[in-house]
Amino acid sequence: MPVIKSVETMIVQLPTRREHKWTGLTEVIGRYVIVRITDSDGRVGWGEAPALKDWGGEFGRYFGESALITRAVIDTYLAPAITGVEVGDIVELHRRMDAIIRGYPYSKAAVEFAAYDLAGRWLDVPVHVLLGGRARTRVPVTHSIGLISVEEAVAEAAQLAREGIRTIKIKIGVDPERDVRIVHAVREAAGEQMEICVDANEGYATPGEALQVIRRIESCRIKYVEQPTMGIERISEVARKIDIPVMADESAWNAHDVLQIIREGTVQIVSIYTTKSGGLYKAQEVAAVCRAAGIVCNVNGSIETGIGNLANVQLALASPAVTLSCVIPVSVPAEAQTGQIGGIYYKDDLLAGTMRLVDGAIEAPTGPGMGIDVDERKIEQYRVPD
Numbered sequence: 212m213p214v215i216k217s218v219e220t221m222i223v224q225l226p227t228r229r230e231h232k233w234t235g236l237t238e239v240i241g242r243y244v245i246v247r248i249t250d251s252d253g254r255v256g257w258g259e260a261p262a263l264k265d266w267g268g269e270f271g272r273y274f275g276e277s278a279l280i281t282r283a284v285i286d287t288y289l290a291p292a293i294t295g296v297e298v299g300d301i302v303e304l305h306r307r308m309d310a311i312i313r314g315y316p317y318s319k320a321a322v323e324f325a326a327y328d329l330a331g332r333w334l335d336v337p338v339h340v341l342l343g344g345r346a347r348t349r350v351p352v353t354h355s356i357g358l359i360s361v362e363e364a365v366a367e368a369a370q371l372a373r374e375g376i377r378t379i380k381i382k383i384g385v386d387p388e389r390d391v392r393i394v395h396a397v398r399e400a401a402g403e404q405m406e407i408c409v410d411a412n413e414g415y416a417t418p419g420e421a422l423q424v425i426r427r428i429e430s431c432r433i434k435y436v437e438q439p440t441m442g443i444e445r446i447s448e449v450a451r452k453i454d455i456p457v458m459a460d461e462s463a464w465n466a467h468d469v470l471q472i473i474r475e476g477t478v479q480i481v482s483i484y485t486t487k488s489g490g491l492y493k494a495q496e497v498a499a500v501c502r503a504a505g506i507v508c509n510v511n512g513s514i515e516t517g518i519g520n521l522a523n524v525q526l527a528l529a530s531p532a533v534t535l536s537c538v539i540p541v542s543v544p545a546e547a548q549t550g551q552i553g554g555i556y557y558k559d560d561l562l563a564g565t566m567r568l569v570d571g572a573i574e575a576p577t578g579p580g581m582g583i584d585v586d587e588r589k590i591e592q593y594r595v596p597d
Contacts, residue, residue, distance in 0.1 A: 254332055260318055264280070269441045289311065316464070322490075352571060354376050371552065381407065418445050450477035469504070508534070
């Protein structure tokens with residue numbers, strides 16, 4: 212039985228297609244930690260931590276992880292703890308990581324992704340098989356429009372409609388007048404066939420402020436409102452007073468948080484991350500609790516590079532609870548980009564192949580492990596010097 216022999220970390224920085232920000236974000240996307248695990252037979256698995264220092268749970272319940280913090284946690288604590296774990300023993304992997312240090316779910320997720328990739332390559336099966344099988348063959352993509360100008364958003368929405376993207380998420384929560392204006396403008400530019408959702412990232416100070424904005428955009432046929440305020444009690448207050456479904460994101464990190472959401476009885480959607488809960492294994496726990504409670508889900512993320520995004524895709528393929536379009540990138544290396552923008556946030560990527568987008572959905576990768584090989588030349592090209 213092969214065992215984990217070594218764990219290496221490196222920081223990369225991908226060039227962005229355009230600026231992408233949301234309420235509260237203060238640093239550029241794409242500066243993330245890459246993990247490479249090698250087993251005793253010489254096989255390699257890859258993982259990623261899209262760690263951001265100012266992204267965390269409500270009221271400081273869960274804290275941000277910068278790339279430097281994540282790298283230190285992995286190198287100092289997690290790597291020594293998991294050395295010698297049998298390939299494929301994800302339960303033991305998590306037991307050791309949780310025993311050596313509390314918290315740091317993004318650090319643990321990055322290590323676990325690499326361990327799953329390694330196990331899939333050892334067994335010659337895709338990771339979704341290790342997660343229980345395939346609930347679907349394609350993952351519909353929601354394209355995120357960040358805090359850009361109304362004019363830029365209009366141009367982008369029109370192109371997305373031409374490309375066949377079927378759902379757009381608009382970042383709001385900064386200025387109520389701007390928020391109302393951009394939602395109406397995107398609806399007009401994208402057309403009535405486009406599904407539109409909005410995400411405030413806890414940006415509104417009170418439920419009342421959030422309600423005032425939502426009532427002014429209701430006529431735009433909003434699919435859901437994501438995390439309008441901070442706090443599950445506050446977003447529940449919003450949910451009680453509108454017909455549009457409300458999604459919990461910052462309020463829903465793990466299965467225990469979902470139990471609190473269920474007790475409130477008002478939030479209809481939970482956004483699952485492969486990272487917030489600490490990896491695919493624990494994200495499945497979140498999905499299972501949601502499904503039992505009748506809460507529908509999507510997979511969301513922090514605009515990962517292709518390495519982390521493959522974990523998003525594998526979870527979405529395997530999870531019956533994930534019935535909504537997913538807010539994840541379409542990872543495409545520079546040589547395969549032809550001017551498309553749907554799901555494209557970077558000018559290049561770290562994968563040796565490209566994700567196939569068909570009718571607004573990513574087709575299931577067919578390779579072993581996470582499904583697409585990593586281009587180690589790109590890793591070196593975009594590696595940030597130590």
